[in-house]
Amino acid sequence: MDQKPLVTLTTDFGTADGYVGTMKGVIFRIVPAARLVDISHQIGPQNVRQAAYVLYTAYPFFPSYTVHLVVVDPGVGSARRPIALRTPVGKFVGPDNGVFSYVMARERVEAIVELADPRYRLSQVSHTFHGRDIFAPAAAHLAAGVPITALGPPVHDPVLIPSPRLEAIPGGIVGEVMHADHFGNVITSLGLLEWKGDELSLDPAFEQVGDKTHMPQRFRAEDAVIAVVGQEIAGVCRTYADVEPDQVVALVGSEGHLEIAVREGNAARRLGLQPGERVIVRLA
Numbered sequence: 001m002d003q004k005p006l007v008t009l010t011t012d013f014g015t016a017d018g019y020v021g022t023m024k025g026v027i028f029r030i031v032p033a034a035r036l037v038d039i040s041h042q043i044g045p046q047n048v049r050q051a052a053y054v055l056y057t058a059y060p061f062f063p064s065y066t067v068h069l070v071v072v073d074p075g076v077g078s079a080r081r082p083i084a085l086r087t088p089v090g091k092f093v094g095p096d097n098g099v100f101s102y103v104m105a106r107e108r109v110e111a112i113v114e115l116a117d118p119r120y121r122l123s124q125v126s127h128t129f130h131g132r133d134i135f136a137p138a139a140a141h142l143a144a145g146v147p148i149t150a151l152g153p154p155v156h157d158p159v160l161i162p163s164p165r166l167e168a169i170p171g172g173i174v175g176e177v178m179h180a181d182h183f184g185n186v187i188t189s190l191g192l193l194e195w196k197g198d199e200l201s202l203d204p205a206f207e208q209v210g211d212k213t214h215m216p217q218r219f220r221a222e223d224a225v226i227a228v229v230g231q232e233i234a235g236v237c238r239t240y241a242d243v244e245p246d247q248v249v250a251l252v253g254s255e256g257h258l259e260i261a262v263r264e265g266n267a268a269r270r271l272g273l274q275p276g277e278r279v280i281v282r283l284a
Contacts, residue, residue, distance in 0.1 A: 003065055005034040005143035010055055011071045011131065012043040019129070023071070023136040026122070030140035037062075046074035048099050049161060049275065053179045053187075056102035057255050059090055069139040070094035071131035082115040082134045083155055086148045093139040095130070098161035105163055105206055116152030163206035164189030165278070168214040172282040173202075175258070177228075177275050184266025188279045191257030193236075198222065200236060200252065219283050226250045227280040228260060229271050240264075 007027060013019040020041050027034050039058045043051045051072040059068055073080075073095040081096040087107040092100050093115070115121070115134055120141045125133040138151055165176040166189050175190040193200045201218045221236040233250045236258070243249045245264045248271070253259035258281070261267045268274075 003063070005031050005140075006037070006063060006066045007034055007139050007143050008037045008039050008058070008062065008066060008068045009041070009071075010039040010043065010051055010058075010068070011041045012045050012047065012051065013041050013071070013131075015041055019131065022129075023069075023131050026132055026136040027140040027143075030137060031144040034140065034143055039068075043072050046072065048072055048074070048097050050179060051099050052102045052161065055092075055099070056106070059092075059103065062090060064089050066090045067139045067143045068092045069135055070099050071135055072099055073097065073130060076130050077127035080159075081155065082130060082138070083112055083158065084115060084138055084142065084148055084151055085112040085158075086110045091142050091148060093135050093142065095135075096155065096159050098159045100158070101161045101163070102206075104158070104160065111148050112155040112158055113148055114152040114155050117150065120146065120151050166190065166204055166206050166215075168216070169280075170214075172280060173216065175279045175281070177273050177277040177279060178257070179275060180268035180273065184262070184268040184270075185253065186260040186267050186271070186273045187253055187255065188258045188260065190279065190281060191252075191255065193252045193256055193258060195221075195238070195252065200224075205257070216283060223283055224250070225282045226258070226260065227282065229273060229277065231271065233260065 024036055040054050068090055075097055083096045084093045087109055089107055115138045120138050122133045164178050167174045175188045177186055178189050179187045192203045192205045199218050200221050224236050226233040233248055237249050237251045240263045243263050247263055249261050251259055262270050
């Protein structure tokens with residue numbers, strides 16, 4: 001089976017400038033046979049939590065030998081550490097600012113190191129473009145087969161951002177908005193959900209708050225009432241087409257999370273929803 005080096009890139013650089021292309025050039029100089037996949041370069045500037053979510057949705061679909069390079073780095077040039085981590089499902093390279101928190105919540109971490117060895121950096125390191133000078137070289141060397149432990153000393157206290165809210169309450173569940181996609185569909189922390197006939201089973205994707213024994217494991221989709229910003233949505237549907245155009249709908253999205261959408265419209269704009277907004281699911 002062909003296992004040419006494979007590196008994904010996720011940044012907040014956009015595509016108007018040459019930053020992404022420059023990092024790719026660095027990778028190709030170190031490992032010319034690399035295959036590069038762009039996950040996204042449209043992360044909001046310095047939006048670490050958005051980058052963590054986008055990475056969370058994408059990495060499970062790549063081979064386990066993939067190196068995931070993430071550069072969303074508001075602390076570039078400061079004392080924040082550059083790190084790499086190894087899991088059974090892939091390696092990850094980026095700043096130690098919490099961007100890998102959702103990966104670490106779901107996967108077993110086998111090793112985390114600080115990118116300290118100058119052999120795996122460019123010879124000149126700027127204060128403002130560690131994506132080019134530190135992260136891209138490290139990702140390339142990992143993709144080429146360099147052991148992660150060669151890159152630097154172990155890290156025992158990685159920075160973590162809090163997991164999205166997921167809490168059982170009497171008669172329901174409280175979560176929060178995690179992300180709004182390009183279409184304005186709003187993805188919440190209520191997941192992972194799976195259809196079982198007319199019911200939904202819940203296997204929490206993140207650490208739960210409070211008494212975990214009261215988190216419902218299964219409920220009828222039509223009995224759920226979703227309350228958000230003063231609006232109530234009756235029932236969880238299977239598809240956008242289950243409602244009329246311009247109607248608000250709750251459904252299980254492609255990542256298994258409860259999603260709030262407007263058919264052929266923009267739910268984030270219509271409802272004014274922002275990440276962190278509370279979402280309540282009441283169950284009959």
